[in-house]
Amino acid sequence: MxxxxxxxxxxxxxxxxxxxxxxxxxxxxxxxxxxxxxxxxxxxxxxxxxxxxxxxxxxxxxxxxxxxxxxxxxxxxxxxxxxxxxxxxxxxxxxxxxxxxxxxxxxxxxxxxxxxxxxxxxxxxxxxxxxxxxxxxxxxxxxxxxxxxxxxxxxxxxxxxxxxxxxxxxxxxxxxxxxxxxxxxxxxxxxxxxxxxxxxxxxxxxxxxxxxxxxxxxxxxxxxxxxxxxxxxxxxEQHQKPVLQPTVLTVTEPVVAKTMDFTFTEPWQGMEMIKKQGTIIGYNNGEPVKTPYDNCTLIMPSLRQLIPGVTVVRLARTEPTRND
CATH class of the missing domain: 3.40.630.10 (Zn peptidases)
Incomplete structure (x- = not known):
């Protein structure tokens, strides 16, 4: 479809x-x-x-x-x-x-x-x-x-x-x-x-x-x-206003394709938060790619430019909200 x-x-x-x-x-x-x-x-x-x-x-x-x-x-x-x-x-x-x-x-x-x-x-x-x-x-x-x-x-x-x-x-x-x-x-x-x-x-x-x-x-x-x-x-005329408190996400690691053999387990679009550590989100040359911690956010996952050495997704942790 x-x-x-x-x-x-x-x-x-x-x-x-x-x-x-x-x-x-x-x-x-x-x-x-x-x-x-x-x-x-x-x-x-x-x-x-x-x-x-x-x-x-x-x-x-x-x-x-x-x-x-x-x-x-x-x-x-x-x-x-x-x-x-x-x-x-x-x-x-x-x-x-x-x-x-x-x-x-x-x-x-x-x-x-x-x-x-x-x-x-x-x-x-x-x-x-x-x-x-x-x-x-x-x-x-x-x-x-x-x-x-x-x-x-x-x-x-x-x-x-x-x-x-x-x-x-x-x-x-x-x-x-x-x-x-x-x-x-x-x-x-x-x-x-x-x-x-x-x-x-x-x-x-x-x-x-x-x-x-x-x-x-x-x-x-x-x-x-x-x-x-x-x-x-x-x-x-767009009447767009600034976001008062953006959600800050710190990338802890990029996932880099080792070969052309990279697949995701789901059609991830981006900004999905994976609740459990160890969840498999894809396979990199046959090896499972797992979330390294709870509440891991996927940043811009895509295979549209897949070649060995390219970043296919970034894994990020949400920072605490600032109250200053």
């Missing part, structure tokens, strides 16, 4: 104008108010089939950027992957050569032989100059939106304050590479640059666009560079 939740209901945006940019680098737009304030970077299309962020940035550019202070950079990242987008096989346009969100190390950025590493190297100066990063993504499977905050306290605090989604994920990243949100200043405990990654829901769900708009609104408001009344009117 066909799962209607997997229907892809978002059209690919026409980015003919947006890909021109205004700094000499395709897909990069930079605005400077001329007044002192933080530099905010908002990124979309880190993966070529994740369209919600591209729609949000397109709408913001069409409306016009009117900063109160500081600087704003809007970046359409993996345009070559996006250019291969086919709604009937959208997973294939996630990347061309390598996952763009696993290349953020000196070694990989110096590799000029891959589409994604060349593009990341070209975008690197704009990533390094940012005091705030909002990296907009969507998910392989239908599931509630989540904010991924990394492990540093300042990012977790910003994620809670932003209240973009019901769930905030604390995790160190992936074994197969470094994410942009963990690169450079964003991953340094001694720095003050902040980064949030938001997963806005399923790739093809129209609601993911509304979530992307709201996330942009929140990071602009919290950074203080652009008030909500300067945003597109239809964004404000």
């Amino acid at each position: 066909k799962d209607d939740r997997m229907a892809f209901n978002i059209e690919a945006p026409d980015l003919t104008q947006e890909r021109v940019g205004n700094v000499g680098v395709p897909g990069v737009w930079h605005f400077d108010s001329g007044k002192q304030g933080p530099s905010v970077l908002i990124t979309a299309l880190v993966h070529g089939n994740e369209l919600c962020g591209a729609w949000a940035l397109k709408e913001l550019l069409a409306h016009g950027v009117d900063l109160q202070n500081g600087k704003l950079t809007l970046m359409f990242c993996n345009l070559e992957a996006f250019d291969t987008f086919d709604i009937n096989k959208h997973d294939a346009s996630r990347y061309v050569d390598i996952d763009f969100n696993r290349v953020w190390t000196e070694e990989r950025l110096s590799n000029t032989s891959l589409v994604e590493t060349r593009r990341a190297a070209a975008l690197r100066p704009w990533v390094e100059q940012a005091d705030y990063l909002l990296d907009i993504h969507s998910m392989h499977e239908p599931a509630p939106p989540v904010v991924v905050a990394g492990t540093l306290p300042r990012n977790i605090e910003l994620g809670v304050q932003a209240g973009m989604s019901e769930y905030l994920i604390v995790d160190p990243g992936h074994p197969d590479g470094v994410r942009m949100r963990d690169f450079g200043r964003f991953g340094q405990p001694s720095d003050d640059a902040c980064a949030l990654l938001i997963e806005c829901g399923y790739h093809g769900d129209l609601a993911s666009i509304a979530m992307a708009r709201f996330a942009v609104q929140r990071i602009l408001a919290l950074s203080g560079i652009m008030a909500p009344d300067r945003l597109p009117p239809k964004w404000l």
Whole structure:
């Protein structure tokens, strides 16, 4: 039986104008108010089939950027992957050569032989100059939106304050590479640059666009560079309010596929809480994958990008509610 939740209901945006940019680098737009304030970077299309962020940035550019202070950079990242987008096989346009969100190390950025590493190297100066990063993504499977905050306290605090989604994920990243949100200043405990990654829901769900708009609104408001009344009117018509107390989930371990022989015991969608320790949730090359503790939450389980070495699910523990 066909799962209607997997229907892809978002059209690919026409980015003919947006890909021109205004700094000499395709897909990069930079605005400077001329007044002192933080530099905010908002990124979309880190993966070529994740369209919600591209729609949000397109709408913001069409409306016009009117900063109160500081600087704003809007970046359409993996345009070559996006250019291969086919709604009937959208997973294939996630990347061309390598996952763009696993290349953020000196070694990989110096590799000029891959589409994604060349593009990341070209975008690197704009990533390094940012005091705030909002990296907009969507998910392989239908599931509630989540904010991924990394492990540093300042990012977790910003994620809670932003209240973009019901769930905030604390995790160190992936074994197969470094994410942009963990690169450079964003991953340094001694720095003050902040980064949030938001997963806005399923790739093809129209609601993911509304979530992307709201996330942009929140990071602009919290950074203080652009008030909500300067945003597109239809964004404000959503009447979306911040979540007062997101549920904080700390990832204790990723489950990484050893081979192509990985199966789940159930069609997990994400955010399921498995009550009993030792429950088998899947088989990894024939070996059972068991929950390591009671009340274990499954974060973004998916086999849609299955290859050896890829994270197929993250296991997380719920943190106590803060009462401050």
